[in-house]
Amino acid sequence: MVPSAATPSLSLPPAQFASLQPHAYLLAHLSPPALSNQPSIRANGRSPSQFRATSANAGSLTHANGSAVVRLGDTAAVCGVRAEILHTDDIASWSVSSSTGAGNKRRKLSGEDPEDPEESQIQDLNLLVPNLSLSTGCAPGFIPGAPPSALAQSLSHQLLTLLHTSRLVRTDDLRIWYDVPDLEGAGQETGEAMDVDVVDKESSLKQPRKREIKAFWVLYIDVMIVSLAGNVLDAAWAAVLAALRDTKLPRAWWDVDAESVLCSNRVDEARSLLLRGLPVCSSFCVFEADAAAGWRAVVLPTSIEMEQNKQQQRWILADPDGYEEGLTQERMCIVLDKDQSGNPVIVRMEKNGGWTVGKEDLRQLVDVSAQRWEEMKTVLKW
Amino acid sequence: MTDRRRINGPPSGTRPPVFAAGADRPAVRPVRQRQPTELRKLFLKTGLIPSASGSAYLEFEPSASLAAARATPTSLIPPSSALKLTCTVHGPKPLPRSAAYSPNLVLTTHVKYAPFAARQRKGHIRDASERDLGVHLETALRGAIIAERWPKSALEITVTILEAEDDRWYGDAPDAHDASWGMMNVLAGCITAASAAIADARIDCLDLVAGGVAAMVYAEEEEEKGGEEPRGRKLMLDTDPAEHRSIGSACVVAYMPARDEITELWLKGDSGGSHEGLIDGAVDAARGAHGVLAEAVREGLSVTN
Numbered sequence: 001m002v003p004s005a006a007t008p009s010l011s012l013p014p015a016q017f018a019s020l021q022p023h024a025y026l027l028a029h030l031s032p033p034a035l036s037n038q039p040s041i042r043a044n045g046r047s048p049s050q051f052r053a054t055s056a057n058a059g060s061l062t063h064a065n066g067s068a069v070v071r072l073g074d075t076a077a078v079c080g081v082r083a084e085i086l087h088t089d090d091i092a093s094w095s096v097s098s099s100t101g102a103g104n105k106r107r108k109l110s111g112e113d114p115e116d117p118e119e120s121q122i123q124d125l126n127l128l129v130p131n132l133s134l135s136t137g138c139a140p141g142f143i144p145g146a147p148p149s150a151l152a153q154s155l156s157h158q159l160l161t162l163l164h165t166s167r168l169v170r171t172d173d174l175r176i177w178y179d180v181p182d183l184e185g186a187g188q189e190t191g192e193a194m195d196v197d198v199v200d201k202e203s204s205l206k207q208p209r210k211r212e213i214k215a216f217w218v219l220y221i222d223v224m225i226v227s228l229a230g231n232v233l234d235a236a237w238a239a240v241l242a243a244l245r246d247t248k249l250p251r252a253w254w255d256v257d258a259e260s261v262l263c264s265n266r267v268d269e270a271r272s273l274l275l276r277g278l279p280v281c282s283s284f285c286v287f288e289a290d291a292a293a294g295w296r297a298v299v300l301p302t303s304i305e306m307e308q309n310k311q312q313q314r315w316i317l318a319d320p321d322g323y324e325e326g327l328t329q330e331r332m333c334i335v336l337d338k339d340q341s342g343n344p345v346i347v348r349m350e351k352n353g354g355w356t357v358g359k360e361d362l363r364q365l366v367d368v369s370a371q372r373w374e375e376m377k378t379v380l381k382w
Numbered sequence: 383m384t385d386r387r388r389i390n391g392p393p394s395g396t397r398p399p400v401f402a403a404g405a406d407r408p409a410v411r412p413v414r415q416r417q418p419t420e421l422r423k424l425f426l427k428t429g430l431i432p433s434a435s436g437s438a439y440l441e442f443e444p445s446a447s448l449a450a451a452r453a454t455p456t457s458l459i460p461p462s463s464a465l466k467l468t469c470t471v472h473g474p475k476p477l478p479r480s481a482a483y484s485p486n487l488v489l490t491t492h493v494k495y496a497p498f499a500a501r502q503r504k505g506h507i508r509d510a511s512e513r514d515l516g517v518h519l520e521t522a523l524r525g526a527i528i529a530e531r532w533p534k535s536a537l538e539i540t541v542t543i544l545e546a547e548d549d550r551w552y553g554d555a556p557d558a559h560d561a562s563w564g565m566m567n568v569l570a571g572c573i574t575a576a577s578a579a580i581a582d583a584r585i586d587c588l589d590l591v592a593g594g595v596a597a598m599v600y601a602e603e604e605e606e607k608g609g610e611e612p613r614g615r616k617l618m619l620d621t622d623p624a625e626h627r628s629i630g631s632a633c634v635v636a637y638m639p640a641r642d643e644i645t646e647l648w649l650k651g652d653s654g655g656s657h658e659g660l661i662d663g664a665v666d667a668a669r670g671a672h673g674v675l676a677e678a679v680r681e682g683l684s685v686t687n
Contacts, residue, residue, distance in 0.1 A: 061545055062448065062463040064498040074432045078544055080498030084396035091394060129391040131506065136494070137470030137540025139433045144492035144540040145508060148387050156389050218396045222497040224542060226468050227431040250399060250458050262402040267455045322433065 018043065023327055027289055030315050044321055049368050051282070051319040054379045056238060058246040065219075066247030070239040073321060074229035079239035081247045082220040085176070085261050088213055091125065121171045121216070123164050130159040130221040132236055138228035139322075155232055159223070159240060162335060166279040166347050169219070169244065173273050176215040176261055178254035214254040215261045219247070230322035233333060237281040242380050247273050277337040279347045280376045282369040285320040286330035286356055289313030314356050318368060330354025332362075334369040344370040388506055398502065401459060409553045412447030412461045414618070414625040421620040421670045422464075426575065428582040428682035436471035436583025438678070440575040442547075442567075445622050459552060462624035463501075465567060466545040469575040471583040474535035481536075486529035487585075488536045491520040493572060499546045511562060515541075515569055518648060522573045522636035525645030526591040527580065537585065541572050551624045561650055563597070563623040566634045569648065570595045573636045574671050581679045589638035590675050591645055594668030596660055597621040597632035598653060617659055619667040633660045637668035 018025045025043060032038040041047060052073030061067035064080035088094045122128055134152040135144045142149055148156070163169065221243065223236045248270040250263040264270075290313070316332075317324055335348040344366060351357060357365075376382075384390050416422070423443035431437035444452065444464040451461050474487060481488075493515040495504040508516075519541070527537075547564035570593030577591045599621060601614035615630055623629060631651030635644050644665070653660050 061466070061498060062460040063501055063545060067498065076431075078496070080496060080544075082498050082503055084391075084398050084503070086392050086394070086396045091392070126390070126392045129389055131388050131497070133496075133506070135540075136468070136542040137434060137437075137472065137492070137538070138431065140472045140475070144494065144538070153387055160389055218391050220391065220497065220503065224496050224544070226542065227437075228433055248458070250401070252399065255402075260397075260400065263399040263458075265401045265458045267458055270458055 018323070022323065026287060026324065026327055030287065031289070031313065040315070042317060043323065046319075048315050049318045051372060051375065052321070054238070054376070056242045056380050058242045064243075065249065066243045066245070068239050068242030068246055070235050070242060072231060072235040072238070072319070074227055075225070075231060075235045076227040077223055077225050077232070077235040077239040079221065079223045079236070079243040081243045082222070083217045083247070083249055084220065085252070086125065086127070086216045086218045087261065088215060119167065119171050122169065122174070125216060127171070127174050127216055127218050128160070128163050128169060128221065129218060130156060130163060130223065130240065132156045132159060132223040132225065132232075134225050134228065134232075136224050136226060138225045142228075151232075155236060158233060159221070159236060162237060162279070162281070162348060163221075163240075166276070166335065166337075168241075168275050168277070168279065170274055170276065173249070173271075174217040174219070175213050176217065176252045176254065178212045178214040180210040180212055182210065215252070217249055217252075219244075228322065230320050230325045231283050234281050234283050234319065237335075238376065238380065241275075241278065241280075244273055244275060245380070245382070249273070277339075277345075278373070278377060278380070278382050279335045279337045280369070280373045281333060281335045282318065282365075282372045283320065284316050284318050284332040284334075284365055284368075285324060285328040286332075286354060287315045287317055287324065287328050288330075288354075288356065316357065316361060316365065318372075328353075330356060332357060332365060334365055336366065336369045336373055338370070338373055344373070385506070409457070409459070411551050411553065411627070412445060412622075412625050414622065415446040416620075418616060418618045419666065421667055422622070424571075424574070424671065424674055426578055426674055426678040428578050428678055429685065431468070431470055434470040434472055434579075434583075436579040436581070436585070438469045438575045438578035438582060439467070440469070440571050440578075441466045442571065445625065447625075462551075462622055463545055463548055465543075465547050465571045467541055467543045467568075467571055467575055469539065469541045469572070469579040471537065471539050471576075471579045471585070473537040473583070474532045474585070475538075477534050477536050483534065485533045487527060487532040489520055489524055489527065489529070489539070490536065491516045491523070491539045491541070491576070493519060493541045493543065495543045495546055499543045501548065501552060511565060515565065515572065518569050518634075518646060519572050519576060522569075522591060522593070522646035523576055523580065525636070525643070526577065526587045526589060526638060528586045528588065531586055539576050539579070541576065543568060543572075547622065548624045551627075554627070561629075561632075563621070563629050563632055563650075566595050566632050566648065566650065567621075567623070569593060569634050570667075570671070573634075573646070574675055578675055578678055578682075582682055588643075589640035590672060590679065591636050591638050592668045592672035592675050593634060593636050594664045594666065594671055595620055595632060595634050596663030596667055597626075598630040598651070598656065598660060599626045600628045600630055615654070615656075617663045619663055619670075630654070631657075631660060633657070633664045635661060635664040635668055637665050637672070639669055639672050 029043045058068040066081040132155045251269040330353040333350040425441040442465040447461040547567040549564040573593030631653040633649045636646035
């Protein structure tokens with residue numbers, strides 16, 4: 001075997017080395033030799049806090065009320081929002097008092113809305129139905145036609161809780177009202193005019209016409225992950241945001257004769273959803289030089305005591321791709337919004353799978369997420 | 383029974399919105415602007431999904447009415463729709479140990495509509511028509527792939543339909559001439575896209591197999607007279623079902639021009655003895671699609687090299 005002897009010992013092409021020794025490969029990229037003046041850079045050429053190029057395109061699907069395609073590097077998510085009608089007659093636990101109670105207190109929505117007492121209706125009545133599908137052939141591991149994988153199920157639930165906790169959609173946008181004609185009131189006034197005192201009359205005049213909730217819009221938010229290359233949650237959430245922003249609900253009214261809700265197909269009468277803010281989701285993962293060091297320190301506290309002082313080598317990587325996700329345990333996800341004066345507001349923070357990230361790191365990550373928020377604002381044309 | 387692995391909506395179910403008939407603006411059926419033998423333009427691109435061995439995205443050009451409706455939206459109801467689908471190929475990969483020995487490549491095809499693909503919301507679980515499409519697609523591709531070159535291997539083809547074709551114009555009530563005509567266009571699109579994705583995955587094939595649709599369409603005026611003998615039938619290539627009042631019969635072929643071979647033929651409706659012409663028309667449509675297909679595959683190869 002003369003020819004093979006002639007070749008140098010380390011002649012593996014990078015792609016093969018990456019698949020044979022993924023951990024060492026990424027570590028070598030992140031910790032270049034001190035002599036060479038190379039910066040610490042990830043195997044995909046990004047700096048640790050750099051996100052992938054993101055693009056969003058809304059309103060390209062014909063049959064959806066709102067739709068968006070978001071590409072985050074090689075990850076692509078298509079989201080379609082379909083609105084259907086839930087009649088209050090069909091709700092088992094619906095009572096008349098709940099249908100009229102909110103109506104009297106309803107005020108004009110201008111800027112900051114007054115706190116809606118019935119805001120929890122979205123959650124109670126399941127008015128937002130997000131589902132994420134990975135069985136689109138997006139990656140080899142997911143069998144099409146099989147029930148949703150554990151990952152898909154957990155992502156669907158993450159989207160649902162994020163929709164609920166961020167209170168993105170206003171319940172009032174989803175209500176279909178019916179102005180009850182004031183026939184009974186008129187009859188009462190003439191009949192009881194004699195013995196009704198003035199105060200009662202005044203209150204009935206002041207009170208606006210009686211309104212009643214007859215139905216709700218239910219938004220089916222379906223996310224199809226067309227291509228999977230890591231960080232699905234960020235891509236899916238961005239797609240949901242863009243699609244909800246694109247969503248137009250037709251004008252709907254209660255038709256007494258048909259005893260059902262009818263809609264108008266005129267575009268000029270349709271209205272968009274008034275979303276509360278722009279909660280942007282940014283995910284991070286932690287790559288450790290020695291993944292077992294932390295655990296070893298617990299199991300054998302004395303032997304590693306010396307090394308405890310030395311900072312454990314680890315890198316926090318923003319927007320991990322599929323390759324990096326496979327090498328890391330610890331994940332963080334920060335959902336952040338900014339109020340009108342530009343101060344970041346943390347909507348949700350999630351950290352799991354490890355213990356290397358502390359308070360200081362999280363503070364830095366919030367800053368990174370705040371920068372990401374600005375990026376996403378321009379991407380989504382908010 | 384509720385599906386506990388997905389997020390279900392309200393337990394009592396929901397109703398799709400019903401639109402009130404607008405008296406001021408009556409809905410008009412879209413009219414076909416193309417010549418009978420003129421095909422819709424199609425957009426085909428390979429290699430969009432890096433984690434798959436091969437992939438393709440296909441989109442039909444929106445019809446004139448749909449393009450107009452998009453440019454100046456007046457109604458929330460789209461007049462017609464344009465097919466959009468993605469196709470991925472995974473493999474060839476080894477068969478699982480438990481599987482029986484197979485001297486040939488084992489081909490599996492899955493076709494799934496996205497829930498927002500059609501006018502009616504689609505379920506998450508594959509229904510009969512989706513399984514039907516999968517079987518048709520499999521036969522179309524099986525004739526093109528040289529399967530004996532990969533013994534003991536599997537090839538998985540998944541098509542996700544993001545936007546489907548309509549079966550009829552939305553304003554029409556279902557009638558006697560009704561069938562799922564839109565499905566045939568979808569199948570033709572699936573065949574063309576899958577063929578591009580297979581070429582992108584570098585699977586050996588006899589030729590690129592392209593799908594084409596032709597239909598016998600009753601002329602409008604004949605229909606008005608209510609004549610018992612439908613003499614006003616016309617052959618149209620690449621029909622958009624929304625543009626025609628009634629379609630007599632339609633045919634999809636999967637066709638390989640190099641060998642002049644049809645690998646899949648699906649004829650539906652009453653062709654009235656003129657099925658030869660119908661098949662020839664579908665083959666012509668497939669030839670047209672093949673030109674785009676070959677160009678897209680060539681383009682995909684030049685990008686990677």
